[in-house]
Amino acid sequence: EVQLVESGGGLVQPGESLRLSCAASGFTFSSYWMSWVRQAPGKGLEWVANIKQDGSKKNYVDSVKGRFTISRDNAKNSLYLQMNSLRAEDTAVYYCARYSSGWYFTYWGQGTLVTVSS
Amino acid sequence: SYELTQPPSVSVSPGQTARITCSGDALPKKYAYWYQQKSGQAPVLVIYEDTKRPSGIPERFSGSSSGTMATLTISGAQVEDEADYHCYSIDSDGNQVFGGGTKVTVL
Numbered sequence: 001e002v003q004l005v006e007s008g009g010g011l012v013q014p015g016e017s018l019r020l021s022c023a024a025s026g027f028t029f030s031s032y033w034m035s036w037v038r039q040a041p042g043k044g045l046e047w048v049a050n051i052k053q054d055g056s057k058k059n060y061v062d063s064v065k066g067r068f069t070i071s072r073d074n075a076k077n078s079l080y081l082q083m084n085s086l087r088a089e090d091t092a093v094y095y096c097a098r099y100s101s102g103w104y105f106t107y108w109g110q111g112t113l114v115t116v117s118s
Numbered sequence: 119s120y121e122l123t124q125p126p127s128v129s130v131s132p133g134q135t136a137r138i139t140c141s142g143d144a145l146p147k148k149y150a151y152w153y154q155q156k157s158g159q160a161p162v163l164v165i166y167e168d169t170k171r172p173s174g175i176p177e178r179f180s181g182s183s184s185g186t187m188a189t190l191t192i193s194g195a196q197v198e199d200e201a202d203y204h205c206y207s208i209d210s211d212g213n214q215v216f217g218g219g220t221k222v223t224v225l
Contacts, residue, residue: 044219045153045161045204059212062119095160102167103208104151108160 002026002107004096009112016086016116022079022096022109030054030074033099036081038092039111048094049081064090086116120144120209122217129223136192138220140205143186150188151206152181154199155219161204165190192222200224 008020020036035050049060049070058070069082079096093111100106122142130136140150149168153161163172165181168188178193188207192199205217 045155045206045216047214047216050214100166103212103214104149104163104166104206105153105161106163106172108162110160 002098004098004107004109006094006096006109006112009094009114011115011117012086013118014087014116017082017084018086018114020081020083020094020096020112020114024077024079024096024098027098029072029077034072034079035097035099035105036070036079037095037097037105037108038090038114039095040089040092043092046092050099051079083114086114088116090114091116120211120213120215122205122207122215124203124205124217124220126218127221127223129225130192130195132197132224133194136195136199136222136224138190138192138203138205138222140188140190140207140217141186142188142207142209142215142217144209145183145186145188145207148207148209150181150183152179152188152190153204153206154201155204156201164203195222195224197224 003025005023036048051070067085071080095111096109097105098107152165154164155161164179168183169181180191182189202219204219
């Protein structure tokens with residue numbers, strides 16, 4: 001059974017940093033592109049970043065470029081999102097998601113809440 | 119930037135048909151996908167590549183696409199279908215985009 005379990009969320013002040021983690025199991029982690037998707041309170045879903053199987057390619061939504069860094073450790077079956085210079089508008093539930101063989105998501109974690117507030 | 123537009127809400131009586139639309143300029147050339155998200159839960163894929171239904175998704179869920187509009191249809195809506203539904207697609211530049219979501223109320 002595929003499982004994605006996020007951790008690392010919490011309450012931080014504007015300008016601070018946070019690192020999210022996603023522990024994957026039930027599939028060959030190193031064979032799939034992975035992604036982070038977020039959802040602000042009461043809002044729709046927003047793709048944030050993705051990373052190739054070997055970590056050699058990374059893509060970001062414009063609003064987080066230069067502030068967020070996606071990475072992975074295939075030996076630990078783990079995905080990460082380093083978030084720096086956090087802003088109030090980054091407040092959201094952050095989901096770890098696995099792509100199918102195509103560019104859509106077939107598995108999602110339960111999400112971790114990040115709140116940026118003074 | 120590319121946008122997918124959905125109605126904010128749709129209401130349907132139990133047993134009736136609900137149709138949720140998603141419009142986007144790239145949809146004539148790009149597939150649409152649909153996710154169901156119940157309150158407090160992660161999204162679940164209910165339709166992929168415009169019309170295909172993943173295993174385990176009830177047959178009452180179907181998808182179609184014509185021109186710049188994709189449609190998710192729930193035929194014979196059940197109370198348990200009450201949820202937010204999000205369309206998703208990719209534009210010609212590879213940008214991955216979700217619609218704003220549609221809240222489906224069954225009452």
